[in-house]
Amino acid sequence: xxxxxxxxxxxxxxxxxxxxxxxxxxxxxxxxxxxxxxxxxxxxxxxxxxxxxxxxxxxxxxxxxxxxxxxxxxxxxxxxxxxxxxxxxxxxxxxxxxxxxxxxxxxxxxxxxxxxxxxxxxxxxxxxxxxxxxxxxxxxxxxxxxxxxxxxxxxxxxxxxxxxxxxxxxxxxxxxxxxxxxxxxxxxxxxxxxxxxxxxxxxxxxxxxxxxxxxxxxxxxxxxxxxxxxxxxxxxxxxxxxxxxxxxxxxxxxxxxxxxxxxxxxxxxxxxxxxxxxxxxxxxxxxxxxxxxxxxxxxxxxxxxx
Amino acid sequence: xxxxxxxxxxxxxxxxxxxxxxxxxxxxxxxxxxxxxxxxxxxxxxxxxxxxxxxxxxxxxxxxxxxxxxxxxxxxxxxxxxxxxxxxxxxxxxxxxxxxxxxxxxxxxxxxxxxxxxxxxxxxxxxxxxxxxxxxxxxxxxxxxxxxxxxxxxxxxxxxxxxxxxxxxxxxxxxxxxxxxxxxxxxxxxxxxxxxxxxxxxxxxxxxxxxxxxxxxxxxxxxxxxxxxxxxxxxxxxxxxxxxxxxxxxxxxxxxxxxxxxxxxxxxxxxxxxxxxxxxxxxxxxxxxxxxxxxxxxxxxxxxxx
Numbered sequence: 001x002x003x004x005x006x007x008x009x010x011x012x013x014x015x016x017x018x019x020x021x022x023x024x025x026x027x028x029x030x031x032x033x034x035x036x037x038x039x040x041x042x043x044x045x046x047x048x049x050x051x052x053x054x055x056x057x058x059x060x061x062x063x064x065x066x067x068x069x070x071x072x073x074x075x076x077x078x079x080x081x082x083x084x085x086x087x088x089x090x091x092x093x094x095x096x097x098x099x100x101x102x103x104x105x106x107x108x109x110x111x112x113x114x115x116x117x118x119x120x121x122x123x124x125x126x127x128x129x130x131x132x133x134x135x136x137x138x139x140x141x142x143x144x145x146x147x148x149x150x151x152x153x154x155x156x157x158x159x160x161x162x163x164x165x166x167x168x169x170x171x172x173x174x175x176x177x178x179x180x181x182x183x184x185x186x187x188x189x190x191x192x193x194x195x196x197x198x199x200x201x202x203x204x205x206x207x208x209x210x211x212x213x214x215x216x217x218x219x220x221x222x223x224x225x226x227x228x229x230x231x232x233x234x235x236x237x238x239x240x241x242x243x244x245x246x247x248x249x250x251x252x253x254x255x256x257x258x259x260x261x262x263x264x265x266x267x268x269x270x271x272x273x274x275x276x277x278x279x280x281x282x283x284x285x286x287x288x289x290x291x292x293x294x295x296x297x298x299x300x301x302x303x304x305x306x
Numbered sequence: 307x308x309x310x311x312x313x314x315x316x317x318x319x320x321x322x323x324x325x326x327x328x329x330x331x332x333x334x335x336x337x338x339x340x341x342x343x344x345x346x347x348x349x350x351x352x353x354x355x356x357x358x359x360x361x362x363x364x365x366x367x368x369x370x371x372x373x374x375x376x377x378x379x380x381x382x383x384x385x386x387x388x389x390x391x392x393x394x395x396x397x398x399x400x401x402x403x404x405x406x407x408x409x410x411x412x413x414x415x416x417x418x419x420x421x422x423x424x425x426x427x428x429x430x431x432x433x434x435x436x437x438x439x440x441x442x443x444x445x446x447x448x449x450x451x452x453x454x455x456x457x458x459x460x461x462x463x464x465x466x467x468x469x470x471x472x473x474x475x476x477x478x479x480x481x482x483x484x485x486x487x488x489x490x491x492x493x494x495x496x497x498x499x500x501x502x503x504x505x506x507x508x509x510x511x512x513x514x515x516x517x518x519x520x521x522x523x524x525x526x527x528x529x530x531x532x533x534x535x536x537x538x539x540x541x542x543x544x545x546x547x548x549x550x551x552x553x554x555x556x557x558x559x560x561x562x563x564x565x566x567x568x569x570x571x572x573x574x575x576x577x578x579x580x581x582x583x584x585x586x587x588x589x590x591x592x593x594x595x596x597x598x599x600x601x602x603x604x605x606x607x608x609x610x611x612x
Contacts, residue, residue: 003402046393123430
């Protein structure tokens with residue numbers, strides 16, 4: 001049986017069984033050391049899967065740190081220390097320098113630090129980052145409670161539209177198109193939400209596989225029924241313009257687009273904070289499954305092997 | 307300028323400059339959290355560089371954990387938690403299961419635990435492991451003191467001979483050859499040395515690049531002169547048999563063979579412990595450079611890009 005027959009998430013289930021570890025399957029792994037909750041996570045970028053060689057190396061470096069910080073933020077934590085493991089062909093040193101400038105810039109922005117790493121040779125560029133964070137309260141994917149409302153930060157679907165635009169490799173882009181491209185190549189982890197998530201969220205996940213998949217992750221891991229309303233899903237003006245121009249449906253982009261790295265979280269309604277760009281898109285009840293406008297929500301997010 | 311023109315270690319210097327971090331360049335990165343010294347490290351195995359697809363996946367899994375534990379041990383620490391990041395082609399699930407059985411077996415042996423990871427698609431298998439350890443006293447590569455003696459654990463050069471034998475892909479091997487192959491595919495991190503290193507070593511490194519290179523690493527990082535005596539370098543009976551059979555020089559294998567994952571460390575002579583398989587192979591003086599039998603020692607270890 002090949003991996004593609006069971007998919008990325010099927011494989012993770014198989015491996016969890018072998019390790020018989022209960023904590024695998026969240027955005028980060030929480031471990032207690034001396035009464036402190038540390039958060040461990042890793043995320044990887046592979047050439048021609050997550051980025052192309054023609055991207056500026058600075059943005060690739062920025063992104064690999066951002067996606068790891070995003071996982072730490074989704075667990076209610078602050079990122080502290082990173083290791084970067086590079087597998088590289090014999091490329092220009094200038095490229096690797098650009099990569100590291102992007103990594104350093106991201107670390108300065110997020111308040112973390114690269115303390116080590118590893119370099120090895122390979123045929124394609126693989127950049128693996130490991131992040132150590134900490135929190136006073138670990139927020140998991142499994143804490144959503146009946147009665148909670150479901151919230152999302154920012155807008156969804158932009159990164160997917162940005163990627164499609166970027167792959168056209170046009171010489172000129174309109175302003176709104178450049179903004180969408182920026183959302184793809186330079187996602188920003190929502191560190192402005194750390195305090196809110198840590199203090200109030202019952203469950204949280206960063207949307208990296210697409211809203212429809214990630215709502216299912218929350219529902220399954222929390223053992224609850226989650227319903228969302230399509231009209232409430234926040235989409236940007238830029239995405240609306242893009243969809244108008246290309247005859248697409250913004251909702252499809254918002255539901256299936258991974259890599260927005262926005263946060264999806266639940267808590268009681270009275271914890272709503274008007275100073276954050278959070279929007280209520282649904283609610284949590286006893287039961288199981290994920291629904292949109294009363295119909296079953298089909299998970300259409302990204303699976304590396306399907 | 308290509309990476310091959312400055313080599314792996316030249317590239318690390320360039321990247322250290324960009325990050326302006328003083329702590330990069332040791333076996334692990336020590337970070338203080340709540341008065342506890344945590345050790346972070348990462349090491350990676352790339353298909354066709356560090357292993358072949360025909361190796362049993364269990365031994366590949368064992369090895370990726372072992373090489374990371376080895377780094378933690380060289381810093382005087384105990385390995386606690388690991389993350390495993392896999393980049394995989396669409397291969398058989400059974401292969402990945404074997405890999406994880408090896409990972410689990412190694413973790414049980416070393417007393418650590420895999421708490422998370424990541425899976426992504428790629429053209430060749432890349433297995434990146436990240437290890438978090440802890441210690442009461444961080445032992446670096448830079449603490450060797452004039453007056454110290456230089457010690458090595460176990461025997462050197464076996465893994466290199468084992469790799470050469472393995473690549474012959476013969477159907478039958480003699481017993482001593484199988485032992486050498488075992489040293490290559492199933493290295494064991496020297497956790498029996500943790501207490502000794504933590505308590506007594508002024509400097510320590512695990513020999514992963516080859517003795518000649520790693521003596522230079524200690525000498526440079528500690529700012530001392532190190533002299534070794536070729537007759538004192540421990541080589542196994544199996545390596546002697548191998549060299550006799552193939553007309554090779556055991557010393558060359560001991561000096562250049564990486565991947566033995568033995569420990570190279572310094573401390574005063576009166577800290578010698580006869581219950582460990584440690585052997586004095588040289589001494590530390592004021593000055594600089596690395597010497598063998600009075601001549602300059604040429605670093606002939608492994609550089610991925612040269």
